[in-house]
Amino acid sequence: MQRWLNGYVTIVGRLSGAVGVVAMYLIFAMIGILLLDAITRNVIDIPLHWCIEAAQFTLAAYYFTGGAMTLRDDDHARMDLFYERLSVRGKAWLDLVTSACLIFYLVVLLIGAVSSTQYAIQTGETRFSMWNPSMIPIKVLMCCCIVLMLLQSVALIIKDLTILREPAAQ
Template sequence: MNAEDAVKRSDGGAWRLISCYVRVIDRISDYVGYLAASLIFFMGGTLIFDAITRNLIKMPVHWAVELTQFTLAAYYFMGGPITLKNNEHVRMDLWYSTLSERGRAKLDLVTVWCLIFYLGVLLAGSISSLQYAIATNEKRFSIWNPSVIPIKALLVACLVLMLMQAFSLVFKHVATLRGEKL
């Protein structure tokens, strides 16, 4: 075996590992995204329940709208990774669509590193906020007075998944530049 074959073999092993990482993260993002999509039914049911108890029974429940707000936050957090995976995020397409596949991959590689930096800063702040919420048993000031720890913990978990999905995108763009598919 010559040196070139050894490089190909070691490179192939790394790409197999990267390919496995991309598949696993993409699948997790899909599952979390589908779970997020199902939350719309929960939110609708909660709001219908609130409308019935408030208007028909004349016994308002104070927690329904606030629970829906928390669920909507979870919906947004959990929808981020699948949005990245499916390339359905907002983009200015005036000239992006005119670029070649390699040109788009180069531009996406630059912007994904900006995203990774942003998500890293956001994750650091979210962890700090979660630690504070746990230390003080932080609750939302309202009639219902729910704990904010679960929603802050979900934000941290979803940011970690979004970071993992962003690194998956890095690998996909590098593969495109190499003329490969992941």
């Protein structure tokens, strides 16, 4: 059983890392889009109406895809009023509690995201603008990334339970 759990943690960690690397490069795509917008609008006086919305979609994809890697690498924001003073086992207990809260939040978020994605697919939802892009791709990406964050949260719980199962230092 322990080998299976370690395998799960490893696979989810690698997937989170791969998706996180894609997220890192999305920043460069967004910079390119905004640079193109600035040049076409201010230098050659031909504004491209899709640039700002494309940059907004790229930013949304950036923070959706970066979430699981942030969890994996423990790079998220945390209030360290007393956390750093805890023992390794104390940190594991507190992390279990916060992971349970996170999973509850992500499940509720996923329910809303799936409902919103179903609505977008059924109605062919588009953004009300001159460019009028479909909302389906970003909503599907949102659902996939929330699922990945849920998987990474379970991996964190497995890591914390492993710490708690180890015999306490004498």
